[in-house]
Amino acid sequence: MELYQLRTFLAVSEEQHITRAAERLRISQPSVSIHIKALEEELGLKLFIRTPKGMVLTNDGQQIKLRAEAALQAIEAVHHQAYHLSKNLAGMARIGLNIDAQYLRASDLLTVMHRRFPELELHYFQRHSLEGHEQVQNGQLDAAFIFEAPMHSSLEALWLDKFGIVIVAPYQWQHRLHNVGIKELSELPWIWTDDRCPFNRIIQRLFEPLERLPEKRVVVDRDMTIRKMVAANAGLCLMVEAEALEAARQKQIMILSERVIELDLFLVFLKKRANEPLIKALIDAACEVWSPDDNGKAVASQG
Numbered sequence: 613m614e615l616y617q618l619r620t621f622l623a624v625s626e627e628q629h630i631t632r633a634a635e636r637l638r639i640s641q642p643s644v645s646i647h648i649k650a651l652e653e654e655l656g657l658k659l660f661i662r663t664p665k666g667m668v669l670t671n672d673g674q675q676i677k678l679r680a681e682a683a684l685q686a687i688e689a690v691h692h693q694a695y696h697l698s699k700n701l702a703g704m705a706r707i708g709l710n711i712d713a714q715y716l717r718a719s720d721l722l723t724v725m726h727r728r729f730p731e732l733e734l735h736y737f738q739r740h741s742l743e744g745h746e747q748v749q750n751g752q753l754d755a756a757f758i759f760e761a762p763m764h765s766s767l768e769a770l771w772l773d774k775f776g777i778v779i780v781a782p783y784q785w786q787h788r789l790h791n792v793g794i795k796e797l798s799e800l801p802w803i804w805t806d807d808r809c810p811f812n813r814i815i816q817r818l819f820e821p822l823e824r825l826p827e828k829r830v831v832v833d834r835d836m837t838i839r840k841m842v843a844a845n846a847g848l849c850l851m852v853e854a855e856a857l858e859a860a861r862q863k864q865i866m867i868l869s870e871r872v873i874e875l876d877l878f879l880v881f882l883k884k885r886a887n888e889p890l891i892k893a894l895i896d897a898a899c900e901v902w903s904p905d906d907n908g909k910a911v912a913s914q915g
Contacts, residue, residue: 613651613654613655615684615687616647616899616903617647617648617650617651618651618680618683618684619637619684619903620633620637620639620643620644620647620648620651621647621648621651621659621676621677621680622677622680622681622684623636623637623644624644624648624660624667625660625667625669625673625677627667628665628666628667628668629666629667630644630645630666630667637903638902638903639903648660655676657670657672657673657676658670658672658673659672659673659676660673701729701731701732701889701890701893702729702731702732703731703732703733704732704733704734704735705725705732705733705734705735705754705755705890705893705894706735706737706752706753706754706755707721707734707735707736707737707753707754707755707756707757707894708736708737708738708739708743708744708747708748708753708755708756708757708758709736709737709738709739709756709757710739710740710741710744710756710757710758710759711757711775711852711855712836712852712855713736714855715775715852715854715855716757716877717901717902718736720901721734721897721898721901722734724897724900724901725893725894725897728893728897729893732890732893737753739753739756740805740806740808740809740833741756741758741759741760741808741809741810742808742809742810743806743808744756744757744758744880745758745762745763745764745767745880748767748880748881748882749764749766749767749882754881754885754890754891754894755879755880755881755891755894756879756880756881757772757877757878757879757880758877758878758879758880759775759810759875759876759877759878760810760875760876760878761876761878762878762880765883766882766883766884767880767881767882767883768880768881768882768883768886769878769879769880769881770878770879770880770881770895770898770899771876771877771878772877772878772879772898772902773876773877773902774874774875774876774877775852775853775854775874775875775876775877776852776853776854776871776873776874777811777814777850777851777852777853777871777872777873777874777875778850778851778853778856778867778868778869778870778871778872779797779848779849779850779867779868779869779872780842780848780849780850780851780856780859780860780865780866780867780868781800781842781847781848781865781866781868782842782843782844782845782846782847782865782866783843783860783863783864783865783866784845785845785866786866789866789868792868794818794819794821794822795822797826797848797868798819798822798824798825798826799826800826800827800847800848801826801827801829801846801847801848802815802826802827802828802829802847802848802849803829803830803831803832803838803841803842803846803847803848803849804828804829804830804831804832804849805831805832805833805838805849805850806831806832806833809833810875811849811850814850814872814873815850818872826848827847829846829847830846830847838851839851839855839859839864839865842859842864842865843859843864843865848868850872851865853867853871879894879895879898881894881895
């Protein structure tokens, strides 16, 4: 039985609705259903009756709810005690951000960490995924958000979520790009990213069947620069879907297609530091902010 399953169970019991519980927990509806099903299977009990109006607790579910509330209160007491025991956790936590802070919930992470450790400063640094790998390995960063699982044996990571990646183009090119295929896209100028960014590898795989790559109109190394260059008619590029949707609503860019790929987002840290108070605090805070499901357990590198 996992803590997140109990949180999901209580959210559904209080909201009496899968959708509202998912919104409250900031996870997907399928994840909520998976958590409830897994809990029911482990306990061997039916916890809810599914009705047209929503989710209603069974008699067994009502009794389990009391125990679950007590369990979470006990866990919160542990966190409270840990806070007082480790309130001297101070200094600086250096964290790499591989995309815009907004989409990494960096402000939420800051809020949680400041509440628990008011004397600890969080320092955020914009870094590509591979750059984040390297700087965590050499000690320049304590942790980093990265796309794709870490490849070095010295690293460990916490899975957080999946991010869709889409092709975007200048908003003014709408008529020019109506019903174009991959061949036509290869003939247009593209905005490439730094070699340390996984977007470059995606572009190469995307055009591999044509045995040619599109023109490199410009190479940039920051997400905000990419957005501005696309909006300024410099060319096409890949972008995180959430950021692209916002820019499209503002009529800065247009989205050309469905997701071309999904990338896993991880918080990566040195394996040998996993039990240090600072790293444990960051992991715990990230779990509160992101509420990762079964996939969210720490994973070792693939190297």
